Amino acid sequence: MLRLPPFRYHRPGTVDEAVALLGEFGTEAMPIAGGTDLMPNMKHRLFTPAHVVSLRGIGAMRGIEVVGGRGAGSATPAPGTEKVLRIGALETLANVAAHPLVRRHFPGLADAAGLVAGPQLRNMGTIGGNVCLDTRCTYYNQTSFWRSALGYCLKKDGTVCHVTGVGRKCVAAHSADTPPNLVALGASLTLAGPHGERIMNASDFFVTDGIWNTRREPDEILTGITIPIATGRRSAYRKLRQRNSIDFPLLSVAVAGDFEETGTVKRLTGVVSALGARPRVLAGWSELAVDGRLDGATIDALAQRAHAQCRPLDNLIVDAEWRRAMVPVYVRRALEELTES
Numbered sequence: 001m002l003r004l005p006p007f008r009y010h011r012p013g014t015v016d017e018a019v020a021l022l023g024e025f026g027t028e029a030m031p032i033a034g035g036t037d038l039m040p041n042m043k044h045r046l047f048t049p050a051h052v053v054s055l056r057g058i059g060a061m062r063g064i065e066v067v068g069g070r071g072a073g074s075a076t077p078a079p080g081t082e083k084v085l086r087i088g089a090l091e092t093l094a095n096v097a098a099h100p101l102v103r104r105h106f107p108g109l110a111d112a113a114g115l116v117a118g119p120q121l122r123n124m125g126t127i128g129g130n131v132c133l134d135t136r137c138t139y140y141n142q143t144s145f146w147r148s149a150l151g152y153c154l155k156k157d158g159t160v161c162h163v164t165g166v167g168r169k170c171v172a173a174h175s176a177d178t179p180p181n182l183v184a185l186g187a188s189l190t191l192a193g194p195h196g197e198r199i200m201n202a203s204d205f206f207v208t209d210g211i212w213n214t215r216r217e218p219d220e221i222l223t224g225i226t227i228p229i230a231t232g233r234r235s236a237y238r239k240l241r242q243r244n245s246i247d248f249p250l251l252s253v254a255v256a257g258d259f260e261e262t263g264t265v266k267r268l269t270g271v272v273s274a275l276g277a278r279p280r281v282l283a284g285w286s287e288l289a290v291d292g293r294l295d296g297a298t299i300d301a302l303a304q305r306a307h308a309q310c311r312p313l314d315n316l317i318v319d320a321e322w323r324r325a326m327v328p329v330y331v332r333r334a335l336e337e338l339t340e341s
């Protein structure tokens with residue numbers, strides 16, 4: 001049996017109290033929401049915080065509602081945006097997946113939340129924890145005993161990356177399902193820290209360093225997510241995994257587009273993830289799709305362009321070349337769903 005390391009459990013009732021606790025205990029403290037990822041990681045000795053600060057008692061971090069007028073709560077409001085959907089970071093993935101407002105405005109995000117892990121984990125796991133999820137790798141998400149046999153690795157307790165064979169960079173995979181959708185939808189993230197609140201575009205939140213792959217400071221808390229609601233917006237999500245009942249993504253594709261009533265594309269974004277340490281916006285989609293229709297030839301061109309841009313590494317359990325071959329297949333499926341909306 002894998003046992004948890006010893007820790008002190010704190011249960012603040014407000015964001016300010018939680019931030020103060022994280023500041024007081026510094027690198028010895030970590031926030032916890034549903035605990036569905038942090039707890040297994042602690043059992044594997046990937047994290048051994050002496051203080052665990054639970055966010056579950058903070059009512060202000062719950063709720064799903066349409067708020068504001070033009071561009072409210074957005075770091076860079078999208079043109080034509082009338083309102084935003086605000087999702088509290090403590091909302092469970094089950095709630096996000098089933099909520100009528102999320103389903104109506106952002107079906108791709110709702111589907112992604114509903115495809116995380118299995119039902120029990122979605123009932124406990126939160127969207128905030130999903131956005132702040134640690135990266136994953138074959139050589140990292142293992143017991144301490146397993147990892148010791150290889151001399152550990154650069155991300156934790158070692159000096160060499162077993163994927164690249166050198167000691168410069170961790171290329172563990174960003175494996176959370178909701179963030180690629182948040183990036184594609186132009187969402188903003190609200191972070192609370194010792195210096196107050198800041199709002200950041202989801203597309204700026206993630207970095208390519210698999211050791212700590214976000215711009216969140218360790219003493220900051222993600223309190224909420226806002227997503228602009230635009231007329232004619234459609235979204236879809238496709239996820240490749242070994243067992244559809246529970247597994248993390250081996251490849252994920254989120255697409256979001258704004259369409260005229262005639263079907264003409266005004267804006268189209270594709271994001272792939274589970275390949276490197278951050279979700280990646282696919283380049284060159286506007287020139288192929290904007291001002292035209294999303295017909296079979298355009299979808300094919302977009303899928304081929306995605307294939308040319310993606311080169312998975314051996315950071316997850318299945319063959320990297322197979323994952324690459326699946327890129328155009330999953331991009332095509334996601335785009336075809338947009339045409340059916």
Ligand SMILES: Cc1cc2nc3c(=O)[nH]c(=O)nc-3n(C[C@H](O)[C@H](O)[C@H](O)COP(=O)(O)OP(=O)(O)OC[C@H]3O[C@@H](n4cnc5c(N)ncnc54)[C@H](O)[C@@H]3O)c2cc1C
Nearest residue numbers: 033034035036037038117125126128129130176177222248
């Ligand atoms: C068997 C299994 C399968 C899984 N499959 C998937 C999958 O398919 N897709 C997927 O995306 N995930 C998967 N997960 C991971 C996890 O269940 C989800 O990502 C879940 O959303 C994590 O949320 P949580 O609230 O439980 O996070 P926690 O475990 O509580 O926290 C995760 C990390 O985020 C930090 N954190 C949590 N909330 C906040 C916040 N508000 N502000 C700042 N930091 C915060 C914690 O400090 C920790 O580092 C799986 C887990 C298991 C055990």
Ligand code: SF4
Nearest residue numbers: 137153161170171172
């Ligand atoms: S990518 Fe390399 S450094 Fe990162 S977790 Fe995997 S083996 Fe370790």
